[in-house]
Amino acid sequence: ILSEGSSVGLRHLIERKADIAMSSRPARSEEILTIAQDGRGNLTDIDHEYIVAVDSIIPVVSPQNDMGSLGMDELAAIFSGRVDNWAQVGGADLPITVYSRNADSGTFGVFSGQVLAPTGQELSPEAVILPSNQAIADAVTEDPGGIGYVGFAYVRGAKPIDLVASCGIKLTAGVFASKTEEYPLERRLRLYVDNSELSDHVEDLLAYAISREAEPLIQKAGFIDLGVVEDDTGLESSRLLEAAEQAGDAFELGVLRQMLIDLTGAKRLSTTFRFAPASRLLDNKAQRDLGRMIDFLERPENSGREVMFVGFTDSDGPFSANVALSVGRAETALANLLNHPEAGRLTGLRARAIGYGELSPEACNEDFKGRQRNRRVEVWVR
Numbered sequence: 001i002l003s004e005g006s007s008v009g010l011r012h013l014i015e016r017k018a019d020i021a022m023s024s025r026p027a028r029s030e031e032i033l034t035i036a037q038d039g040r041g042n043l044t045d046i047d048h049e050y051i052v053a054v055d056s057i058i059p060v061v062s063p064q065n066d067m068g069s070l071g072m073d074e075l076a077a078i079f080s081g082r083v084d085n086w087a088q089v090g091g092a093d094l095p096i097t098v099y100s101r102n103a104d105s106g107t108f109g110v111f112s113g114q115v116l117a118p119t120g121q122e123l124s125p126e127a128v129i130l131p132s133n134q135a136i137a138d139a140v141t142e143d144p145g146g147i148g149y150v151g152f153a154y155v156r157g158a159k160p161i162d163l164v165a166s167c168g169i170k171l172t173a174g175v176f177a178s179k180t181e182e183y184p185l186e187r188r189l190r191l192y193v194d195n196s197e198l199s200d201h202v203e204d205l206l207a208y209a210i211s212r213e214a215e216p217l218i219q220k221a222g223f224i225d226l227g228v229v230e231d232d233t234g235l236e237s238s239r240l241l242e243a244a245e246q247a248g249d250a251f252e253l254g255v256l257r258q259m260l261i262d263l264t265g266a267k268r269l270s271t272t273f274r275f276a277p278a279s280r281l282l283d284n285k286a287q288r289d290l291g292r293m294i295d296f297l298e299r300p301e302n303s304g305r306e307v308m309f310v311g312f313t314d315s316d317g318p319f320s321a322n323v324a325l326s327v328g329r330a331e332t333a334l335a336n337l338l339n340h341p342e343a344g345r346l347t348g349l350r351a352r353a354i355g356y357g358e359l360s361p362e363a364c365n366e367d368f369k370g371r372q373r374n375r376r377v378e379v380w381v382r
Contacts, residue, residue, distance in 0.1 A: 006106050013192060014038075019202045021192045024055070024106035041195035046284040050191040052209045053223040055151050056173045057110050057185035060137060060158035064144040067091045069162035069170065072184075076115050078147060081124030086145065098127040099136045099148035107133060110187045111149050118367065149185075152178060153222020167364035176231050178224045179270035182362045182373070188285065189223065210288060212295065226289065228296035230381070231268045235260075252319055252359075259356045262308065266382040269296070273309075273333040273377040280332055290340045293379065298345050308380040309334040311355030314371035319357055326355025333377040 002008070002018075009021035010031050027043045035041060041048050059075060061067055070078070070089060077083040079098055087093040100123055101108040108123075116122060130136050133154035140146040141157040150158070152173065163171040163184065177183045191209060193202070208214055215225035271293055273286040282290075297307065311330030313322040330353035337343060337351070363370035 005104065007104070010192065013194060016196075019193065019198065020205070023190050023192060024187050025109055026188075026190070027192060035194055043192055043194075044284075046287055048193055048195070049284050050193075050206055050210055051188045051226070051285045051288070052191060052214070053189040053218045053225055054178050054181065055153070055187050055189060055223050056178045056183050057107060057114075057149050057151060057187065058155055058173045059147060059149050059161040059163070059185075060140050060155060061147050061161055062140055062142070062144045063157070063159045065091065065159060067161060069164050071164045072115065072166060073119065075163070076119045076121050079111075079116060079123060079127070080119075080121035081126055082121070084126075094145045097143055097146045098124050099130055099139050099143075099146055100127045101131075101133075101136070102129050106187070107149070107151055110185060114185050114369075151222075152224060165364045165370075166366060167361075169361070169364065175224055176229065176270055179226070179229065180272045180362075180378075181274070182272075184363065184369075184373075212292075226285070226292060228292050229270045231270070235263045235266070255319075255323055255356055256359060258354075259359060262354055263310070263380055266308065266380040269293075269379040269381060271296075271379050273379075274372075275329070275375060277372070280329070282333065282336055286333070287336070290337050291342060293337060294340060294342050294345060297349065302381070304348070305350075305381045307349065307351040308382075309337075309351065309353045310378045310380055311353070312360060312374060312376050312378070313355075313358050314374040315358040315361070315365040316371065322357035323355060326357050327353060328355070329375070330355050330377050 002012070006023035006025050009018060009023060010027060012018035013021040014031065014034050032043045035043055043049060059070065065086070067086065067089070074083065074089045078089070078096055079100070081098070083089060084096050085093065086096055112123065128139070130139060133150040134156070136148035137150050137154050137156045137158045140148045160173060165171060165184070171177070171183055173183050178186060191206060193206070212227060215227045218225040271289050273289065274283050275281060275286070276283045296302065309330040311326035311328070313326045313329075315322070334351055334353045358365075358374070361374045362376075363373040365371050365374060
């Protein structure tokens, strides 16, 4: 076992020095192409990509800092150095010290790609570069004017900052939001293999890494496992308010009313099915989530509950067309569950597919990544 970073792991897989490469980022196009040209398979296929956990990248400040939230544009301005005093973003009159990882860090890659790159900015040359998430958390905790970013596992004594998207949606990092992949500064942790004949030991490790048995170890390490959990909050008032603000004419208000009828009293599950880009096919994580969903629904306490696959879209196109599209996506996800090889374990399953188009977005529709996050199928039970 070598711990030298995502790029090293994938390079060693390409050079046949590793059986498995672990990565906190998707394989890059040149890495995928090199493996494919060598006749060793497609790293984007489900047989070669194993998503084992998720991780959120969380902005943190000192517990002595009164700031509770920052807009994404404010965060970019701070880390680029354009804003250098907390008073400029509504805080105390205190100079800001920026703490960051170096450019080779996967954590930096996620943060830079989601925060700095969309605004065409780069990390401030005045930023203090530290070697680890823990070092950043420790430094920020002791510096009243400090700000940094760390993986979910490393918040420790620092204070997390909520994010506010450009369209006003407030985004709070937490286990449930991370499992649903609603939080924007998020990454999937992957294992990659090529199509070489794998030893029994390698195959067993891959199977174990995506099994329920591995979930406690993933949690103990501070990351977020993919096991299905239930949210006790139900249909939140803030979500209803956002949906009501979007609904304009009588048809849209009718869809909102139907959403209230369908989901009031129901509980949302953490599994959220997403699709491969420009496709109606479930992505690799979603395909394996079908098995996790079957495990959850098979539990005795879930016997007799109704399961609702609930589709949503982005706001591109007419509202009525988006409603139809959202229903179609929900039907696709439900059909995948019913056709799963293990679906026979679900005796007496009551399930239906419904959709509400662009109502209740979880991200802004202003850019591609936001629209992609809004194209989803949630799972609710009652």
